[in-house]
Structures are given as C-alpha cells and as structure tokens.
Amino acid sequence: MSSATLYERLGGESGIAALVDDIVEAHMQNPTIQARYLPTRDDPVHFEELKGHLRDFLSAGSGGPAEYRGRSMPEAHRGMNIGEAEYMAVTDDILAVLDRHGVDPQTRQEMLGIAYSLKDEIMHL
Numbered sequence: 874m875s876s877a878t879l880y881e882r883l884g885g886e887s888g889i890a891a892l893v894d895d896i897v898e899a900h901m902q903n904p905t906i907q908a909r910y911l912p913t914r915d916d917p918v919h920f921e922e923l924k925g926h927l928r929d930f931l932s933a934g935s936g937g938p939a940e941y942r943g944r945s946m947p948e949a950h951r952g953m954n955i956g957e958a959e960y961m962a963v964t965d966d967i968l969a970v971l972d973r974h975g976v977d978p979q980t981r982q983e984m985l986g987i988a989y990s991l992k993d994e995i996m997h998l
C-alpha cells in the first residue's frame with residue numbers, strides 16, 4: 874500500500890485537471906455516451922463550469938483541498954435514467970485515461986471502487 878493520498882497519486886491539482894480534460898474528451902468520443910455529453914459543449918460557460926465541478930469533485934473526494942460546489946450526484950443525474958451500459962462506458966473511459974496517464978494499478982482499482990460505490994446515487998434516476 875502506498876502512503877500517499879489518492880489525491881497525490883492522481884497528480885494533485887494539475888494531474889487531476891489533465892485527467893478530467895482527457896476523461897471528458899473520451900466521453901465525447903465514446904458512442905455509448907457521447908450523446909449525453911456533446912450538448913454540454915454548446916454553452917462554453919456551462920462546459921467550463923462542468924469541468925470545474927468534475928475537478929473539484931475528484932479533488933475533494935480524494936483528499937485534496939478543493940471544495941465541491943456542484944450538485945449532489947442524484948441531483949446532477951436525475952431525469953437521465955442512466956443504464957448499466959452507460960455506467961460501464963463512463964467507468965471504462967476513466968480507467969483507460971488513468972492507464973494512459975501512468976496511474977498505478979492499485980490507484981485505478983481504488984477509483985473503480987469509488988465509481989461502483991456511487992452507482993445507486995447516479996443510475997436509474
């Protein structure tokens with residue numbers, strides 16, 4: 874086990890910013906979920922706010938200093954009726970990007986655990 878916090882292992886503020894950019898881009902390219910995400914780019918202010926929320930969510934949730942000011946997970950995803958295949962697609966994108974950024978397997982496993990733990994707050998709402 875590494876003694877570094879998850880936040881540190883993700884590369885701190887700059888590492889997380891780079892991860893979020895690439896994860897969002899991966900979602901835009903992923904046929905299973907791109908229709909959910911492409912419209913968020915139509916309004917650049919909203920898009921930047923969304924990416925800021927994703928950075929803060931990841932920082933706050935991994936032991937970093939950010940304060941998450943976005944909506945709760947059920948609030949953010951209510952009305953989307955997100956299914957299993959879509960959840961898998963998002964998780965796959967995240968793991969692939971972590972791999973590309975050289976994040977170690979134990980840390981990727983931890984991220985997978987966190988993603989699974991959030992399922993009930995995000996799916997079928």
Ligand code: HEM
Nearest residue numbers: 906909910913923926927930943944949955959960963988
């Ligand atoms: C590990 C799983 C997930 C996490 C941690 C997560 C996290 C978040 C966060 C933090 C936001 C920002 C909320 C805000 O700005 O108030 C968000 C927004 C969003 N999420 Fe998720 N999400 C997950 C899975 C999914 C899935 C499976 C989908 C559907 C394919 C999805 C679609 C969206 C969309 C479209 C938005 C933007 C909503 C908007 O335009 O305001 N998310 N998510």
